[in-house]
Amino acid sequence: MPALLGPFGIWIVCAIVLAVMPVIFSSPVSVTIMNQMGISIVFALSYNMMLGQGGMLSFGHAVYFGLGGFFSVHVMNYIEVDGWPIPLPFLPFIGGLFGLAFAIIIGSFSTRRAGTVFAMISLGVGELIAACSIIFVVFFGGEEGVSGDRTMGPPVFGTEFLKEIEVYYLTAVIVFVAAALMYLFSLTPAGRMANAVRDNPERAEFVGYSQRQVRFMSFCASGFFAGIAGGLFAINYEILTEENLNLTTSGWVLLMAYIGGIGFFIGPIVGAVLLTLLQTVLSNHTELWLLYVGLLFVLTVMYVPSGLTGLMMMHGPAMKAGRLGQLAKPYMIAGIPLLVALAGGVAVLEMLNHYNNAPVGDNVAHFFWMAVDTHNPANWAVALAVTAIGAYTTYRATPQVREAWAEANDFSEKGGDR
Amino acid sequence: MELVVFSLLNGLVTGLLLFMLSSGLTLIFSMMGVLNFAHASFYMLGAYFAYTISGYMGFWVGLIFAPILVGVVGALIQRYGLRYVHRWGHVAELVFTFGLAFLIEEVVQFFWGKATKDYHEPELLDFPLFTLFGQSFPAYKAFMIFISIGIFIALLMMLTRTRVGLIIQAAITHPNTVANLGHNVPLVFMGVFGVGSALAGLAGVIAGPALGTFPGMAFVLGSIVFVVIVVGGLGSLAGAFVASLLIGWLQTFAIALDYSMTDLLDLLGVSFSDDHVLRDLWSLSLPQVAPILPYLLLILILIFRPTGLMGKRET
Amino acid sequence: MGIIKKVRTLTATALLAASFTGASFAADNIRIAFIDPLSGPFATTGESGYRTFEYAAQTLVNDKGGVLGGRMFEIVPMDNKISPKESLIQLKRAISEGIHYIVQGNSSGVANALTDAINKHNRRNPDQRIIFLNYSAVDPALTNEKCNFWHFRFDANADIKMDALTDVIAEDQDIKKVYIIGQDYSFGKAVAAAAVKFIGAKRPDIEIVGNELHPIGKVKDFTPYATKIKSSGADAVITGNWGADMVGLGKAIVEAGVDAPIFTYYGAHDGITATFADKGVDVIRVVHEGTFNPPSAEFKAFNEGFKKVNPDKDLNQPRIIGTIQMLAKAMEAAGTDDPVAVATALEGMDFTNIYGRKVHMRASDHQIIQDVNITVHTDKNIEVDADNSGYGLLTEKTVKEAGKDLPTSCEMKRPS
Structure with missing residues (x-):
């Protein structure tokens, strides 16, 4: 069926699915869960730009997600208090820019090497920023976080985003665009070289590419999209707290990408959807859900290293x-x-x-x-x-x-x- | 004065405890190239096993059997988990141990529940060993020091004086040659992993009563142990020892010394008003940041001296 | 496979039974969403809170014929994993299911997120309003600058507790030096600030020899802090620590040989009492509204009933009882379960709680005003113990109507 619609078929189908979903699942809670899925999808895809495409294992990716979100919610407050004329749909972009800025700073030293060194630096940076988020109350708001109000900006096409469904469509559009951009990135020379550096850094150097620069590129792009996800979070929840940039969040995104399958573009999407469902729906039925998630994860790593998507693609x-x-x-x-x-x-x-x-x-x-x-x-x-x-x-x-x-x-x- | 003496002692206890964990981890890393994220989980398992055993048979039985049990669990995980995952490559191994840490925490909560366990030191050691400047030093802490130093010496002896130790040292650098000489390298790997886990378990057994036995105990310690072995130099036992003590003392003295940014700024003759945007930064004090100092050290070491203090190779 | 059949019959019977007994009222049950951690590291506290709500709703409301002519209270557990994000998702779920009453208590961070979201929701959806009954989150801001009409707090807030605590410290002329230590986040800071303020006002001669914050949940070993406390020569220690940070700090202080009372907010229950055991006797003090020992006859009976059903759990948040009773009373007074009417009835309500003491829901900020006790960890004269350890909290001092005169900065906006 998608084949009939040409090379863009799958994207058109996705757009239609995104448009129709809230009609099928219309209760407020399912719309909220779908929004959460959208945020997770962008976040997990951005993570996979590093892990899957660039071969960099990070334990601190929530830093860019969280910082993007915190800056977005601060901007949201400037819109409300100082009347900055920024329409809401641009907010994730601003979050993305801040994610990018921090990725440039941190990536400048952390991408020097891949492998264990990179993983360790990401862990150290993650711990540091998470600790800062509790110490620097002015910016991070301490334990209660920073909240804002999304409805105070200039209306866009007559909507003020009072209703959850309006936020859904905004999220859906941004998720769609971000996913498409990330897909396009993987097709650019930069994206292709990331794969080459992942698979064989030495050969990539022989071809004339600095592996460090290639990793840095992927890392920055990844930080940018993580920041977009953070901006989406700010719009949806109107609050950012310490949990958004701590190690648990960094761990979750690793789980999403890995269980979904890091070798495929749609892997993280599958993982994000599945884990969001487990987190929001399964947890209502059993208090043991974390145990099941842990088992699922370990079994996936052991027996299906290509993830659930890999399992499907094998066929x-x-x-x-x-x-x-x-x-x-x-x-x-x-x-x-x-x-x-x-x-x-x-x-x-x-x-x-x-x-x-x-x-x-x-x-x-x-x-x-x-x-x-x-x-x-x-x-x-x-x-x-x-x-x-x-x-x-x-x-x-x-x-x-x-x-x-x-x-x-x-x-x-x-x-x-x- | 008393602050210095006690900080030295406290730092020693923390440092030696860290060393018990990091010694096993660094051996495992240098042999298998795997940074075992779940290492601190074995520490937790040690404490919980000992808690259960001590409920039936007393502390001392737990002290002996809990680490053995943890060692067996570790060896089994290496044999049936890690060795299997090895075929998927390096990242998968790291991710596997990460998942294992997650899973072990859940399993512990499943069997032992979420509340803090009242795992106590034996009554034999429940008295103040000495009192200095009115401050008492518990006998149990001395016991912890004693055990850790004993382990350090035993480990050193085993690695340098025994045949097994020689094989292990050789297997670290030249696994293929060792295998060609007819040694069963996978078995050595399994043994080292088991012993490393048992050491972590032993650390848990003796730390459980002092630092509390609760499901978050692995998480609290987990990443610090990495810092230790990276700072010390991967694969270097002596480096791990030095770094453990360094970080032990770094943390205790940072808490003991009440300096803050304000003091520093006063020295420089700069002052900021209380409602300055960056006021949190200016009022930062040393005790406040003590627990994150190791991570700062980690990042700096990785940037400027990737081999660590005593390591010979890069990570 | 006869047993499968048996299981199936069992299910069928259960369903049938439900359809006969419950179903006829089920439609107009008054559903109360309990949004607190039921999985993850903080689940112990959440779980005992949930059990207390269940038991209180069952014995104090449903068994007595319900409210509004036979409508039953139904507690709907919703696991928020102590995450603000998950709490907001659960809030949406409660809204989807048409629930109008939310109870929550663990973590002021979550409470802040919820009160903010509920306020926005009620403004944006005036036809489907929600009331937030906060039974434990003690951040003073919730009834001060962040107050709103929909939020009611049934616990004494951090300032009130500190007010009561410092009343007791002020009376004790032996206390000359106080050491304040807490977790480095909003609550720990609020406790420290309140301690400095109240001690300064009540006993300016008391020297504050230490005012320390440590990172929350990251400290492995509290001995260095204990060393500092010891060498400062403090006569009393004040801490707002909870959970593992409380256990670690308390043990380290006792082991360092500090012979001073440790005034805590949360130094009991959830394994903490059992862990302190004989080391904490006459050292650990807890400031709270619970009156465990000596208990009132009514409370003792309630606790025994609760223990029969939950032998491993403690009634560690007894204010839940009052929350349920006052909600029922407000509904009866309003004659409806309409949130605005119920909230109006709750405002300014006077009530006699299970200890036979008077409480008052202050209308100006929706903060309950009640007696606050300073209790001591001991094994003497304990009728209601904690962690089944034989140790428990004995009331030493009671501050009547604590915090009654504390001002509030709340500017309550009521729905017109």
């Missing part, structure tokens, strides 16, 4: 060859028991947690739309048995999957493109 060659059908049956045979095993495992964890923590007299744990008496040994036996049987059946079915996979991807010596 590209087989799909092109029209052999996807061959995989369906073994996937069912292994996948269904796997799901059963996962469900059983989750049930065991939830029951254990409930057993340990629930009020006395409340013997019934609720999960999966079920109610289970955790004080009944029989239920424990069932949960454990389901897990074990599921795991064992999956284990027995894996050779079949492997075989089918090899067969579907056997292009007699030609092989798929990696």
